[in-house]
Amino acid sequence: MEKSPLAPDHFPDLPVIDGVTFAAIAAGVKYKDRTDVMLAVMAPGTQIAGVFTKSSTRSANVLDCQAKLGGASDAGAAIIVNSGNSNAFTGKAGEGSVAAVCEATADALGIPTERVFTAATGVIGERLPHDKITAKIDELVVAQNAGGLEAAANAIMTTDTFAKGATKTVEIDGKPVKIAGIAKGSGMIAPDMATMLVYIFTDAKLGQDELQATLGSLCDETFNCITVDSDTSTSDSLMLAATGVSGVDVSGNASFTNALKDVMLDLSHQVVRDGEGATKFVEVTVTGGATDASAKTIGLAIANSPLVKTAIAGEDPNWGRIVMAIGKSGEPADRDKISIHFGDILVAEEGWVADSYTEDAGASYMKAQDLKISVDLGIGTGTSTVWTCDLTHGYITINADYRS
Amino acid sequence: MEKSPLAPDHFPDLPVIDGVTFAAIAAGVKYKDRTDVMLAVMAPGTQIAGVFTKSSTRSANVLDCQAKLGGASDAGAAIIVNSGNSNAFTGKAGEGSVAAVCEATADALGIPTERVFTAATGVIGERLPHDKITAKIDELVVAQNAGGLEAAANAIMTTDTFAKGATKTVEIDGKPVKIAGIAKGSGMIAPDMATMLVYIFTDAKLGQDELQATLGSLCDETFNCITVDSDTSTSDSLMLAATGVSGVDVSGNASFTNALKDVMLDLSHQVVRDGEGATKFVEVTVTGGATDASAKTIGLAIANSPLVKTAIAGEDPNWGRIVMAIGKSGEPADRDKISIHFGDILVAEEGWVADSYTEDAGASYMKAQDLKISVDLGIGTGTSTVWTCDLTHGYITINADYRS
Known part of the structure; x- marks a missing residue:
């Protein structure tokens, strides 16, 4: 697939976000010769907020993430995402696949399964071959590194014509607070139902309730204001993880909120710029x-x-x-x-x-x-x-x- | 434009509806070398019902028709429709054009302007050259004939690839009651905003209130159940005229309602079959x-x-x-x-x-x-x-x- 004529010149230079490491690997879920699983591992104390599709036919992964939001943050957390198979409309088997991936990831990282969040994007109605993913988790855990966010952005693409990233650093109380995010999506993607997935990370410190409220309200002004074809995926997920490692409390801080909105707007516009067949x-x-x-x-x-x-x-x-x-x-x-x-x-x-x-x-x-x-x-x-x-x-x- | 692959084999044989005559003429509103104005003239006592677009930017013609529905039926009535210009989003000038066409038609036929209904379909935002229409009204009045419904169907086409007609005759109280209708539309038609127009005539006898209620309820099951591209015209109009000349009172008669629904379903399906670019x-x-x-x-x-x-x-x-x-x-x-x-x-x-x-x-x-x-x-x-x-x-x- 040729790169969209509306694509940015290059993928942005993303900073290291203290408290998060990333890994990407080729597990062969469906695609050959490319990475198709990403793992993000977050330090103990990380707060996680999320916004998900309102579809009544949403995937097992989305339902599982929604149930886990707001849990205790004292242990570490992880996000693991595969491309190539959306695990949507796969009945009870889909729930089993989510559980298998979560358990294997939790075991390998020594964290509770309640702190493992998943997503899947790709073909619908086919059983997710989750064994291919669980077989690679030890390798993913070994491979994790602080600079791996661009590799993660590449691993979650389906028919995207370019990887999508955005970043912003703001100075608060004389200290830099960093925000970096990745996204995938170009409409409901052919040849099958697909997905918009967005993961944003920051080293800012913010309580769970305010993080969730901020994300929801900014989502209404950014991702909920874009449309490629009016069709809504069963798997759309937007997650924001605040590790707090910077030690900077951004509660009620407008500079942080504005910077986060900039990153979200940037990523949402990149999704439109990769809209299927888009020329304007x-x-x-x-x-x-x-x-x-x-x-x-x-x-x-x-x-x-x-x-x-x-x-x-x-x-x-x-x-x-x-x-x-x-x-x-x-x-x-x-x-x-x-x-x-x-x-x-x-x-x-x-x-x-x-x-x-x-x-x-x-x-x-x-x-x-x-x-x-x-x-x-x-x-x-x-x-x-x-x-x-x-x-x-x-x-x-x-x-x-x-x-x- | 090539005829839609989904078009019926041929235009149906439409019966004469007692109490209505038709004429079509080339007035040169926009198209050259084809008819572009149709006139239907209905006998005194004819009841007229109508359903129109709910668009908040509906055309001057639609607003005028809506205001006139339910008026006294003792005088005759007329419907005059042009293609080539929709007279939509033409401000106060659009209202003037409707008034000019209604007055000229009423004068020529000796009926009240309140009983003249209009529609216009074609390019938007250009002043309707209504002089071209009023100049032809005397000729239209002379040309009217009972067998002119197919010619009327042709005159209201814009980018339709085939003329649309349907008919049904039912026996009620041992007497035939005839229904015949025409339609135009193939989505919101390029190269500009356009319109679905439907005119149905019957020699049945039915009071205004029941006629309107029946039409509205059947519209929900027929024309309101079709979609080509989800876009809604500013000019959509569906009118039903019951001349009563058969002398058969069809009040509460299920056979009549079913026959009317058949005609409406048939016409609505023909509009879909002429959907822009449709192959299925x-x-x-x-x-x-x-x-x-x-x-x-x-x-x-x-x-x-x-x-x-x-x-x-x-x-x-x-x-x-x-x-x-x-x-x-x-x-x-x-x-x-x-x-x-x-x-x-x-x-x-x-x-x-x-x-x-x-x-x-x-x-x-x-x-x-x-x-x-x-x-x-x-x-x-x-x-x-x-x-x-x-x-x-x-x-x-x-x-x-x-x-x-």
């Missing part, structure tokens, strides 16, 4: 809505509309389709109060195309790779920004290929 | 849901999922994507109680692929042009059936082409 990265901002939630519903109606997304693919400044998407959202809007901008270009206002607008200006703007569409509804103070990509022949080719 | 016609049936509404939400989540639709395009029996779509719907479901059939083939049950299922059987089934996907949720008695088409390169090509 699109920011949709809605202002003047009845409420923030209403503005977000309208933003997502625009960002998920196949007609808006195909128009963008065709570099067609087809603002009529944006009006249509606003209308179908079911949220309050008044035709005669809507204004629409492409970048700085005023396209429509007062229920009609703007006097100053020309098709040439709109068409020229649409040729850019990164686009901004702004809608002001003019009826309230609700705002929202969401991000998406275009819908191209590439998406059809990737997803209509026979699963082989 | 797909029926999705959900049973065992918490409620009928919940079953419909899940059915539409499956029918609208880009991943399900591309898998169908690729003839891929990718049942994992159906599990995903059930999960993302937000409706109650229990992974271990779901069963899935392709046609008569049991694919999955009890949270896993069925023992008897083979990929070969699934792959062979998916090669058919008409497909049935059945999901039993196993948690209640709610049921729903919806219809859709696949998502192909043809859809992208049609909708990503630059609007010229």
